[in-house]
Amino acid sequence: MNLARDVEAVERAVWQDMFAAAPAPFRDDAGLSHRRFDGALAIAAANIPDTQFSRAFAFGIDAPTDERELDNAIAFLRATGAPCWWLQPAPEERALIAAIEARGFNRTTRQWAKFVRRLDVDATVSTSLSVAQISAEQGDAFGAIVCEAFGAPPPLALWLKALIGRPNWRLYVASVDGVPVSAAAMWSDGDFAWYGIAGTNTAGRGRGGQTAVLARLINDARASGARLLVAETGEKQPGAVSTSFDNMIRQGFTVAYLRPNYAPPEQC
Template sequence: MSASKDTSGFWSKAQGFGFSKPLTAEVLDEVIGFYRSEGTASANFHLPEQVLPADWAELAAKYALTRGPSLVKLRRDDSPVAAAPTPLRVGPITEADADAWAAVQVEAFGFEDGDGRMAEMLAAIGRIAGVTAYGAWDGDLLVATGALSVDGEAAELVSAATRPAYRGRGAQSALVARRTQDAVAAGCRSIFVETGKPGPGDRNQSLENLRRAGFEVIYERPIWAWRA
């Protein structure tokens, strides 16, 4: 995926490589060639350790790929999950909420969006097949977001964001519980989610929330940064 005008460095990413065929110099040439053709200044390769070839150190040096932080992938089964307490109202959004949903994402992640195009892209989430967007409200104010993607018996929790002023009020714990409940009700047997791996001595509240909801870490995925 390329988002050549994105200044956050988040959206241009390459992942899923090394499973159906080996991760080789030819694969890297093809992917990096794509980014160059798109005028993309930087991109992130998401590569679990198990897909890296024996000569990865040489390949990373050749293509100037620099290892950065890691994500952790988590999974839970379809066992029941209790609702999490919060003073906020939690549930799916309507089409009328789409712009406010996108605005929470832009604010929470600090995206630069002077022309409003990123918000326009994010607001389209409700039109993606199999995806339901959720929100948490303080009265009429949408203050936190999440989404649920369902594909057969698998589901993934994505798009968690909370306005800074509303963090610590249980919004994400409640959104995790509600989306998990809805995934189980939809017949999903495996529910996945990912979040950042905390550094030594650090905490990741999102990771702690997920573990309380019955999710277990199944692997880590380091991010390798490429710069044009």
């Protein structure tokens, strides 16, 4: 098993399905588009200035990447009009990284940490919060938590709500006295699961909501038959606080690898 390829393939499946799920009004307003280039997936949100929604990744996981695939992905992202976007080669793709750098792309100072957790043991947590998988009726609360946590525009909640009930997806909230304060999503298919879209609102900070949601999600993924849970967050910087990074470490995740981000020369 090539761990990096499995991890990249899971992320590709998640984001391809997430973009496919976007309701038409939101998709058009946000300028969403996505396209496969051989193995690589390029996604773009022309009207959302956040690089997590505009990037190309999963190069070389189905077959060796050639420069045509790279150039096609670059041309696609430039044509979308997204204000900021990245190329994200896996660190083992040395020839690809050299080709990216030869095109004038600049490596950002912070990489993405790609996490894995093997699902051979349950997660345990002591909490007074209640955690539940949500239905469509609770979709507004889920979206509101995530939008507040990330400072995202409220219409993004329409996109997140569209994931409820979609095959392979489960969305969760943790509540204090019946009031939702933390949220997270899981995608799963066969041996693999993914954890993300996780956030806590201001009222819920410091209550352990993310820890509680993550423990529930881990155990549900294990019960579904998945063997490996995948996640990502920004690389932890020296002296900086990274709650999501630390929460995953506490719940048994390990960093599989650090993936670099490359910005095009016109953004630097």
